[in-house]
Amino acid sequence: MCGxxxxxxxxxxxxxxxxxxxxxxxxxxDAVYVLRKLRYSNIFTGISYGLDLSAPKVRxxxxxxxxxxxxxFVFRPSAIDSFVSEVSLEWGDNTGSYxxxxxxxxxxxxxxxxxxGWLITVLRSPGKASDVEYSTGTENPSKIxxxxxxxxxxxxxxxxxxxxxxxxKTVGYLMKPSREEDFAKRGAFPIKPTPNGLIFVPLTYALxxxxxxxxxxxxxxxxxxxxxxxxxxxxxxxxxxxxxTEGMQELQRYIGCHPxxxxxxxxxxxxxxxxxxxxxxxxxxxxxxxSKSCSKIRGPHFLKVVDFREPKLEDKLVDAKLSLPNIVKPxxxxxxxxxxxxxxxxxxxxxxxxxVPLPAIVQEYVxxxxxxxxxYVVGKKIxxxxxxSTPNADTLIKLAEENELKPLLFDSLKSLPVxxxxxxxxxxxxxxxxxxxxxxxxxxxVLDLTIFGFDVVIQESTGDHVIVDVNYLPSFKEVxxxxxxxxxxxxxxxxxxxxxxxxAAILL
Numbered sequence: 001m002c003g004x005x006x007x008x009x010x011x012x013x014x015x016x017x018x019x020x021x022x023x024x025x026x027x028x029x030d031a032v033y034v035l036r037k038l039r040y041s042n043i044f045t046g047i048s049y050g051l052d053l054s055a056p057k058v059r060x061x062x063x064x065x066x067x068x069x070x071x072x073f074v075f076r077p078s079a080i081d082s083f084v085s086e087v088s089l090e091w092g093d094n095t096g097s098y099x100x101x102x103x104x105x106x107x108x109x110x111x112x113x114x115x116x117g118w119l120i121t122v123l124r125s126p127g128k129a130s131d132v133e134y135s136t137g138t139e140n141p142s143k144i145x146x147x148x149x150x151x152x153x154x155x156x157x158x159x160x161x162x163x164x165x166x167x168x169k170t171v172g173y174l175m176k177p178s179r180e181e182d183f184a185k186r187g188a189f190p191i192k193p194t195p196n197g198l199i200f201v202p203l204t205y206a207l208x209x210x211x212x213x214x215x216x217x218x219x220x221x222x223x224x225x226x227x228x229x230x231x232x233x234x235x236x237x238x239x240x241x242x243x244x245t246e247g248m249q250e251l252q253r254y255i256g257c258h259p260x261x262x263x264x265x266x267x268x269x270x271x272x273x274x275x276x277x278x279x280x281x282x283x284x285x286x287x288x289x290x291s292k293s294c295s296k297i298r299g300p301h302f303l304k305v306v307d308f309r310e311p312k313l314e315d316k317l318v319d320a321k322l323s324l325p326n327i328v329k330p331x332x333x334x335x336x337x338x339x340x341x342x343x344x345x346x347x348x349x350x351x352x353x354x355x356v357p358l359p360a361i362v363q364e365y366v367x368x369x370x371x372x373x374x375x376y377v378v379g380k381k382i383x384x385x386x387x388x389s390t391p392n393a394d395t396l397i398k399l400a401e402e403n404e405l406k407p408l409l410f411d412s413l414k415s416l417p418v419x420x421x422x423x424x425x426x427x428x429x430x431x432x433x434x435x436x437x438x439x440x441x442x443x444x445x446v447l448d449l450t451i452f453g454f455d456v457v458i459q460e461s462t463g464d465h466v467i468v469d470v471n472y473l474p475s476f477k478e479v480x481x482x483x484x485x486x487x488x489x490x491x492x493x494x495x496x497x498x499x500x501x502x503x504a505a506i507l508l
Contacts, residue, residue, distance in 0.1 A: 013103050015028065015031075033149065047061050047072050073086055101152065102120065103125070151207065157199050173219075173220040198493055209247065221263070298467070303320040303362045305359065305361075325344050342409070377440050435465060450495050
C-alpha cells in the first residue's frame with residue numbers, strides 16, 4: 001500500500017460561494033487554512049479548475065498558487081486521462097497515490113480516476129451525514145468523505161501512516177501561526193514521512209481534539225501561546241495560576257485521561273520556565289558543577305519584589321548582592337502581553353515610580369562585553385550561537401545621563417540597546433564549553449525537557465558564566481537548517497520511542 005504523494009485541491013472547495021459585496025471572488029477561510037498547512041508539507045500540491053470558471057476566479061486561484069508555490073491544472077470531466085497525465089508529467093509517476101479533493105463527483109468520473117490510481121476526497125455540503133467515510137471492500141480507501149477541510153491534513157496523515165507501517169510515528173503540533181510558520185518553512189513539519197519515520201500533522205481547535213488525537217502518537221506544543229491570564233496573587237502552585245484557552249484546556253483534559261498519549265514535553269515540566277523566580281531558584285543549584293573547572297557557572301543575583309515602594313527595598317537589594325544598575329523583569333516569563341516589559345534601573349529612588357509589572361524580579365546586570373551566547377538543547381545535541389547584546393554598565397550610564405538617569409524601559413522581544421562595537425568575546429575563546437555542557441545536561445535532568453534554550457553571558461571582571469534566561473521550545477533559528485531539523489526530528493523520535501540519551505553533547 002502506498003501513501004499520498006500529491007494532492008490537487010479543486011476550485012469548488014476553495015472558492016467562497018458567490019462573490020463578495022464588491023463582486024470579487026474570495027477564498028473560503030478553511031481553504032486558506034489548508035493552503036497554508038500544505039505549503040511546507042513536502043506533499044506535492046496543486047489547484048484545479050474548469051474551463052467554465054470566470055476569469056476573476058481563475059486569476060484568484062492562479063495568484064494563490066503563485067503565493068504558495070503550487071501548480072495549477074485544468075480539470076475537464078470529459079478529459080480525465082489528460083488531467084491525470086498532466087499531473088504525472090509535472091510531479092512524476094513514482095510510488096504513491098495522488099488525491100483530488102472536490103465538492104461533488106459523478107460515478108463514472110470517480111471510477112476513471114480510481115482506475116488511474118487516484119484517491120478521491122469529497123467535501124460534504126453542510127447538512128449531510130457527519131461521519132468520515134471510506135469506500136468499503138478494499139484495503140486502500142479510494143473514496144473519502146469529509147465534513148470540514150480542516151480534516152484534510154489528518155486524512156493524509158492517516159493514509160501515509162497506514163501505508164508506511166508501525167515504524168512510523170505521528171506528531172500533532174500546536175502553536176501560534178507565526179511560530180508554526182517559522183518552523184514549517186524550515187522543513188520541520190512535513191506530512192510526508194521524514195527519513196527517521198515521523199509524520200507531522202497540525203492540530204486545530206476547529207475539530208474535536210479527541211478525534212484528532214486518536215491518530216496521533218505524540219503531541220508537540222507551545223502551550224504558552226495559549227495562555228489567557230496568569231494570576232500571581234495566589235500562593236498556590238504556579239500550575240494552578242495559569243488560565244489557558246478552552247482548546248488548550250480540552251487538550252490537557254484528554255491527555256490527563258489518556259496517559260498513554262505521549263507529550264514531547266509535559267505541561268507540568270514547562271511551568272518552571274514560565275516563572276522567572278522559579279528559574280532563578282533552580283539556577284542556584286549550578287553551584288555543584290563548579291568544583292572541577294577554573295571557570296564558574298551560575299545564575300545572576302536576584303531579588304523578588306512585590307512593591308517598588310516598600311521602605312527597605314534599597315537594603316534588600318544590598319543584601320541580595322545587587323548593585324546598580326539592575327535589570328528588572330516581570331516574574332511571569334512568557335504567555336502574557338507584558339511578560340517582556342523590562343527596565344534597566346540606574347538610581348535606587350527610580351524604583352518607586354517604575355513601570356514594570358509586579359511581582360517582579362530584580363536581576364544583577366552583568367558586564368559582558370556586549371556578547372551573549374545562546375545555547376540550544378535539542379535532544380542529545382547542544383548548539384550555540386553568538387549574538388550582540390546590551391552594552392556594559394558604563395556605556396548604558398552615559399546613554400542614560402542624557403535622560404537624567406531615568407530607567408531605560410524596553411520590550412525584550414522588540415528593542416533593546418545593543419552595542420555596535422566589536423567585542424573581545426565574539427570569537428568565543430573565553431567560553432568554557434565543558435562547563436556549559438555540564439550545565440546543559442544538569443538543566444536537562446532537572447527540568448526534564450527535550451527542547452529548550454538558555455542564554456549565557458561571561459562576566460568581564462571574573463570570567464563567571466552567568467545564565468540569564470531559560471526558555472522552552474526556542475526557534476534555534478541561528479542553527480543551519482540542514483543540521484537543526486534532522487536533530488529536531490531525532491530528539492522527537494527518541495522521546496516517542498523511549499530511547500532518550502541521558503547526556504547531551506555540544507556541537508562546536
